[in-house]
Structure formats: structure tokens, C-alpha cells
Amino acid sequence: MNEILDKLNPAQKEAVTCTEGPLLIVAGAGSGKTTVLVNRIAYIIDRGLAAPYQILALTFTNKAAREMKERITALLPGFSGDMWIGTFHSICVKILRRHIDLLGYSNDFVIYDTIDSRAVMKECIRELDLDDKQFTPRGVLSVISGAKNNSMDADTFETIYKNDFRMSVIAQLYKLYQQKLKKSSAVDFDDLLINTVKLLSLNPDLLERYQNRFRYILVDEYQDTNNIQYLLISLLAGGHHNICVVGDDDQSIYKFRGANVGNILSFESDYEDAKRVTLDQNYRSTQTILDAANAVISHNGSRMEKKLWTSNGGGSKLHAFTARDEYEEARFIARTIKKQHDEGGARFGDFAVLYRTNAQSRVLEEIFMREAVPYRVLAGLRFYDRKEIKDIVAYLRLLSNTSDDTSLRRIINEPKRKIGAATVDKLTAASIADDCSVYDIIKNADAYADELKSSAGRLKEFYALIESLRKLVDTIPLTQLITRVINDTGYLAMLEAEDTQESLTRQENINEFINVAAEFEKNPEYNGRLSEFLEGVSLISDIDSYDEDEDAVVMMTIHSAKGLEFPTVFLTGLEEGLFPGMKSITSEDDIEEERRLCYVAITRAKKDLYLTKARSRTVFGKTVPARASRFFEEIPKEYTEDLSAPASLAKSFVRSAGKSMSDYFSGGDAQSDPLDFNKGDIVEHRKFGRGTVVSVKQFGKDAILEINFESIGYKQLMAAFAKLKKL
């Protein structure tokens, strides 16, 4: 143990050994925060201050939790299994699975993700016969989520806003929404936290049990906690105050999700005897990168005092590039990476491309594919959010919990069983009238012969199908169950019959899902309960599957990149209106949040940081001019070298020498030359898949290609627009 302490700097050592009472660790980016947390836990165990099961560590991502567990295992083999290390949400599930019946829910509850919640809210809006232009599921849910984060239940919400017409309507929706969730034995993400707090507040004996159990509580990314998470922590730490929180107010980037920076700013007044340790020595980046980060963040007001420094040395300057448009920007990035890979011996995995919005990944992907640079996109559409996966999961949920109306509604006619909207409406009406689940109505379809006469037979078939699968739930392994589901329901047959590029991809995704289930089954901690598997599915995000050993450039949003580091980072789209985003430009508070996001992005880089922007960008299909982001301007020019050819020089270069810097990055690739296609070429189209060029007709500078596609047969395409890949 002592030799481990020797590797820490004085501030880190203090943070590790100061075990008793409230402790605030202000940890700047790259200052060894996880190292401190892990060593602190090891220190507590080593000193015999607590047994492993008395440790509770809360994180925001599964990835952070997993990393913590792995690093603890490296220090203390075999101990991490007993510790409660997990995300706020997963720890809450763990508690609720045991006791949520005290709140009137079934302990087999399901967790609804954003998509499910929206489906429920859509039903609510329809049921109350509201104008769906004025009340969108998304908008209403965001108001409700805000209310939940301030511990406001539907009744309180109604009372508070009784003089506000719009809010009163939302109060009714809030009530109905909660009613529907409860009826389905379902909870949404916010409910996981709220219900845990409610449970512990209403049951003092239970609270005392958990307070006594968790002798030491650690919270990661404390600046991102919301009010409910704050309450939960206060409850659990209420007895002993052995609460250690780690965070960086400069990296608070989740205000839109209810995060309250005030939590970290007022920690010392919340806990009178709190100690504070500041970690500002950075072990990740070069001094130049830190100088740039410091320069940007210093434009924010009301920050906790700290300034990152390092002994790593200055390193190279930041690299700036201004492109004509987003395509040239992408080309610059792809070719710069390719060059460093081919000539500089860099790994593709050393590079990360970061952007503000997921939409920006499309152009990047297109260019990377064309330039043959291996890449991996994280997030965007979550794997588990794909239609086919949600469908299979809906079947499984229904098998596990027949009162889950939302899942039933999702799959009752998927594949088509001739049970359409009209029938589902009748079923829903009956279930409301009789206060039971839709599945119960189907089960007793005979009793509703008048309303359901035409579809009674099909409903019976559906009931028999689900019942036959339900018998298997506890008797066969997970992977076999899923296989039975896709076979017996006809889901697989439907995809096979479709026989398109898209349906093939869906089949592959389902196979991948079965692989995930197989992995899950192998985990010794898995207790064989279907609901546990389903809960894993709900709480996992794509960033959790990021594999740093894979040799591919990784692309993701800045939000997803928090907590990660890369030798070389490309920070893209540094334009007003994009980063900072259009919606934040009018509010100083929002601009500060965007600036923190920029700070997070800059501090991901270890050695090299590229800052790229475009002079014009396509937004909603229209090309609009863009000017440099204020954040870009906030970085002193002496830290950067400009790689873009000055616009005025570019022309003369082309005229005289033929090739300029920006020319090199903007054109000249064979794929975009329409003349390059010949009869007999095998090509691949993004939508239509593989095909053979049958004829080429010149059409001005462009050409019309006739192609025989394997999937859809003959089709004519303009060569310049078809985005074809030659094979």
C-alpha cells in the first residue's frame, strides 16, 4: 500500500488518506481523478476501515463504473465484486428491485427509455384529445422531467400552476402519464431516482439500514448531479457524513438534463466540516493545450479557483484549419490522419474526431469511407434504439411482465397480424374501463364479443402465441428464448421475406443482439432472471461499448468524450451557430455551458489538437455562410499555427503552380469524377447495395449511369450525385 501512496503527488495523497468526514476533491481535467478514487477505496479497505460491501461508489456512466472496478481489482484482486460501484441509475434499480413494492409497484418493474416514454406520452395526448402541435411528447416530457428533478409530483405540479393554462394541461398529462406507467409496472429514468428517494424518505428503518451499510460513499462527476441525485446522496450520507465527492465545475455540461452546478459550489456550506483538496496538476496534455484550455475557460464568471499546469512540456502548437465547407473540412481530417498513419507510423486508434451535434458525423463518415480511413462512430442512434432490437425487447418485456401495455402495443401487429389501429383502440378503451392491462382484455376477448367480434380470432391466436412463449421464460436459456421469439412470432420470416439491404442489416443486428445476450448469460453475476437482462439493456449506452484497442478513428459528440483521452483530437465545426449552438447564443448562461463544453473538448487531447471550421456549411439542406466560433477567437493566436491556405492566395496558387494547400484537400479524388465510371464496373450504392454499370451516357460535365442493382434491378442515376463506391 505504501508504495502506491508514494506514486501520488501531495494533493492526491491527501485526497486518498483523508478518509473521515465530508471531502470535496476539485479535480481538473486529466489530474488523476480516477486514480485518486481507486486508491482511496483501496486505502480504506487496506486500513480495515470498512469491508468491501460497505463501499458505495456512484458514477454517471457504466464505462466509468467498469473502469473503477477494473482498477480496484488490479490493486486488490477479488474485492471489487462485493462493492456497490455503479451508475446512479443502476444502483437505484438495485435498491428498488428489493423494495419498490412498498410504493405500490411490482418488483419486476420494467424501465422505459426515452422512446418508450414518448410512446406513452403520445397516448396520453391522444387520450386527452389535445392539439398535438401544441403539445408534443418531447416538449411535455421535458417539462415533466424538470418537475421531477425538483421533486414535484403531479399533484404538487397541478397546485403550483393552477393559474397557468398551459401548465395545468401539462399537469393533467403528468398525472395520466404516471398512471399509465404504474399500470404497466414501468418506471422511466427519472422515476428510478425519484422512487429511491421516496422509498428511503418514507421508510426510516430502511434508510437506516442503508446508512449503516454504506460506511464510505464516493461520488464521481459531482458537478453533474441533479437535485434528486443530491437528495439521494444527502439521505445515504446522512448518518456518518463519510461522503467524498469529486468534480470539476468547469466540466459541468449537463444542465439541460437537470444538472445543478450549485451542488458542487455549495458543498462546503452543505457540510460544515468539509475539507477541500484541489488537484490541478495535469498528467495528460502538453502545456500549450492547457494554456489554450485555460484561455478559453477564463472567459467564464464565478468559477472555483484553479489553473491547470503540467510538467509535460510545451509540445507542438495547436493546428488550425479553415475549410471552404464541411466536405473540405472532413477531407482535411481524413487525409491528415491517413498521412500520419502512413508516414508517421501513428495508429488510427490514436485519433478522435469530436463534434457538437451527432448530425455532423454524416459527412465525416461519407468522406472517411471514400478515403478508406477506418473509423467507428459512437452514439447517434443507440444500438438498443434500433427498431428491430426495440421490437425483440418489447416481446421479451411482455413475456416478463404482461401488464406492459406499451410493449404490447408496439408488437401486437409486428409482424403484421391484421390487428390494426382500430382494434388496438378498442382494446385500450376496454382496459381503461375495466382498469386492467390490455393483455388481460385479450385473454378474455370472449367477454367483449360485441366490440371485438371481427378480430377475436386473431387476438386469440396472438394470446396463444405469447402464452406458449411465456411458458419458456424460466425453463430455457436466454439466447434460446430470443431465438424462439424471432422464429415463433414470424419476425425473422418477415425480415427474410423482405429481402432488402435494410432487412439484411436488421437480421445482422438481431444476431448481434443474441451475441450480447450470450455474453450476458456467461456473466457469473447473472441470476438468470429475464428482468435483469432487460434492465441491463435499458441502462446501457453506446459509449459503454467503446473499445480503445480497436485500430480505428473514433468519432463522437463532445458530451460522449467526457472522461476519455486521445493522443490527437480534431475539434470540428468551430463556428458561431453550431458551436456555440444557435439556441445558446442569446443567453450568457448557456454560452458559459457551451464554453465549458469547449474546455472539455480541448482537454481530451494529449499531444496534438486540431481546430477546424468551415466558411460555409449546409444547414437544413441550405448552404449558409459561417464565421469563426468565439471560442476559437478566445485562443491566443500565438498558440496556433494556421494550416489553411489564405483564401486570397489560393487562387494565384492554382493559376501558377496548379496545386495549393486547400486544393490538395478539396478535390482531385477519382470517386467524384463522373467520367471515371465505365461499362462493367461493379459499384456499391448506400441504399441500393451492389450493382453493375450497364451503360454510361455523357451529360454535360456529368454522366447518366444505368446500373443493374442486385437488390432492386435496373436504375438510372446521375454519376455526380449517386455517391457510388467503386469495388
Next chain:
DNA sequence: AGCTAAAATGTTTTT
């Protein structure tokens, strides 16, 4: 009921 075609609509960011 289900298909196709036209229209509308949306871009932050995510556990």
C-alpha cells in the same frame, strides 16, 4: 388494413 406518395418537421447535448 396496408401500401405508396406527399407533406411536414426537425438539430443540441444523454443516463
Next chain:
DNA sequence: CATTTTAGCT
């Protein structure tokens, strides 16, 4: 522009 929702037709 790209996806999702709706209208109109079979």
C-alpha cells in the same frame, strides 16, 4: 436534407 407522419388510394 432525411426522416417521420399523414392522406389518399387499393
